[in-house]
Amino acid sequence: MSMNGCERTKAAIKHQKIDRFPVFPILLAPACQMFGVNQRDFLSDSKVLAKTLLQARDYFDFDGIYVSRDNWVYHEALGGHLEYPDDDETFSKEVLLDSIKDFRKLSIPDPWTAPGMKTVLAAAKEIVEKTDNQYYIQANIDSGPFSLGAILRGTQNFLFDLYDEEKEALDAFLNFCTDVVITYGKAMIETGVHGIQMGEANASLIDPNLFNEFVFPYLKRALDELQSDHCDRWVHICGNTKHLLPDLQNLPMEGFEVDALVDLATAKNLIGNKIAVKGNLDTSELLFSSADKVFNDTHSMLENYPLSTGLVVSAGCGVPRMTTPENLLAMVKANKKFSIHRK
Numbered sequence: 001m002s003m004n005g006c007e008r009t010k011a012a013i014k015h016q017k018i019d020r021f022p023v024f025p026i027l028l029a030p031a032c033q034m035f036g037v038n039q040r041d042f043l044s045d046s047k048v049l050a051k052t053l054l055q056a057r058d059y060f061d062f063d064g065i066y067v068s069r070d071n072w073v074y075h076e077a078l079g080g081h082l083e084y085p086d087d088d089e090t091f092s093k094e095v096l097l098d099s100i101k102d103f104r105k106l107s108i109p110d111p112w113t114a115p116g117m118k119t120v121l122a123a124a125k126e127i128v129e130k131t132d133n134q135y136y137i138q139a140n141i142d143s144g145p146f147s148l149g150a151i152l153r154g155t156q157n158f159l160f161d162l163y164d165e166e167k168e169a170l171d172a173f174l175n176f177c178t179d180v181v182i183t184y185g186k187a188m189i190e191t192g193v194h195g196i197q198m199g200e201a202n203a204s205l206i207d208p209n210l211f212n213e214f215v216f217p218y219l220k221r222a223l224d225e226l227q228s229d230h231c232d233r234w235v236h237i238c239g240n241t242k243h244l245l246p247d248l249q250n251l252p253m254e255g256f257e258v259d260a261l262v263d264l265a266t267a268k269n270l271i272g273n274k275i276a277v278k279g280n281l282d283t284s285e286l287l288f289s290s291a292d293k294v295f296n297d298t299h300s301m302l303e304n305y306p307l308s309t310g311l312v313v314s315a316g317c318g319v320p321r322m323t324t325p326e327n328l329l330a331m332v333k334a335n336k337k338f339s340i341h342r343k
Contacts, residue, residue: 005063006194009136013195013232013254013276015310021302022136023313023335024062025328028070029089029321031056039087043069046122054127057135059325060332064136064312067124067193069116073142074180075151077114078106095154100161100173103152108180111187121187128192138234139193141185144200145177145218152177155202162206162214170214178218185226196226197234197257204239211244216251223252234278238317245270260316264305273310280316281331287320291330298334308340 001019003011009022031052032039041048049069057065070090076082080096097103111117124139131137143151150158161170181198188196203215223233236257237244248256249272258267258279267277281298289297298313305311313335319328 004133005135006131006133006137009063009312010194012309012312015273015276015307018309018340020338020340021311021313021335022063023332024057024064024066024136024138025314025331026066026068026140026318027053027056027060027062027328028066028068028318030319030323030328032087033321034059034325039089040084043090044084044119046119046126049119049123050126050130053123054130060328062135062332064138064194065127065131066138066140066197067120067127068140069120069123071142071151071199073116073120074148074184076116077109077111077184078152078180082116095152095157097152100149100153100158100165100169103173103176106152106176108176108183111184117184117187121191124188124193125191136195137193138195138197138232139188139191141181141188141196141198143181144198144203144215144235145174145181145222146215147200147202148177148180149174150202155205158202159205162210174214174218178222181222182225185222189226189228189231193231195232195234195255197236197255198222199236199238201236201238203237203244204241208243208247212247216247220251227252236317242266242270249275251275255312257314258316264301264311268306268310273307276310276312278312278314280314283315283317283320283323286315286327286331287323289327291324291326294327294330295334298331299338302335302338302340 003019008018011018012022032042035055037052042052053065072082072090082090082092084090128137185196232254234255235253238259240261242262255276258277260280260282
């Protein structure tokens with residue numbers, strides 16, 4: 001059975017038979033470092049972003065490309081100031097909203113002209129055109145509705161809002177955040193990418209009751225409205241998500257990226273066989289361990305995974321800057337040498 005990276009990944013997501021597990025991580029800052037790309041140029045120039053990610057794919061022979069800029073796209077698109085240090089990560093010192101009620105002063109941006117959004121959209125479109133369905137293109141649409149709320153208010157402020165604000169005000173605010181996510185997501189689907197992913201990092205900070213009240217309904221609406229015949233929907237939640245996975249299996253999505261704090265077998269058992277998983281080698285290990293250890297631990301991770309499909313091999317989150325190419329090559333090599341037919 002001969003498959004290219006796109007075919008292999010699509011089949012794995014659908015839990016169909018594959019020749020081996022597809023492999024590609026979130027690789028941004030390390031790619032800049034490897035190829036001598038100034039990170040500010042990568043973050044602000046769509047052509048530099050696209051070229052760098054294509055180079056990384058070719059170097060490591062990944063099955064796909066994760067297209068992203070940073071986690072400040074919504075902040076900038078909605079009018080927030082963003083600092084672009086020379087050759088480093090972007091950051092902001094401001095919180096856009098002093099109160100959740102202040103969201104009414106914001107407007108849903110046009111993704112094709114909004115700062116940040118237009119950069120990632122243009123890069124995604126170029127990568128899609130240059131790869132011609134040879135590789136699976138997964139594009140980040142930044143945050144889900146709940147985490148966007150935390151970005152606009154500041155995480156600590158927003159968590160207090162859940163207890164201090166009236167339900168009607170929270171609902172109006174989170175529906176606005178949902179509309180922003182849907183608008184950007186629909187634009188990203190138009191670029192022709194094979195999958196879109198949103199992160200709900202802050203969801204792991206709350207208990208299942210709060211999750212079902214303030215995360216699930218809005219995330220579900222976003223995923224429902226982003227349904228597409230040609231584009232998969234992915235969600236990532238940082239941290240330990242064991243307490244959330246039974247509820248996550250009820251979301252209309254094709255894939256879930258699992259952080260390293262939950263082993264793959266547990267995640268797969270809790271989320272079920274309708275949803276593919278992506279993960280989940282520890283990013284700290286990729287950064288600090290030897291290539292031999294990365295190889296052995298990747299092999300062990302695959303040995304413990306309960307199925308011969310339904311998995312995209314990756315780190316559990318974004319690969320840290322300063323990660324060596326040797327460690328990433330070891331992850332890829334271990335995956336390609338592992339025989340799924342032994343299961």
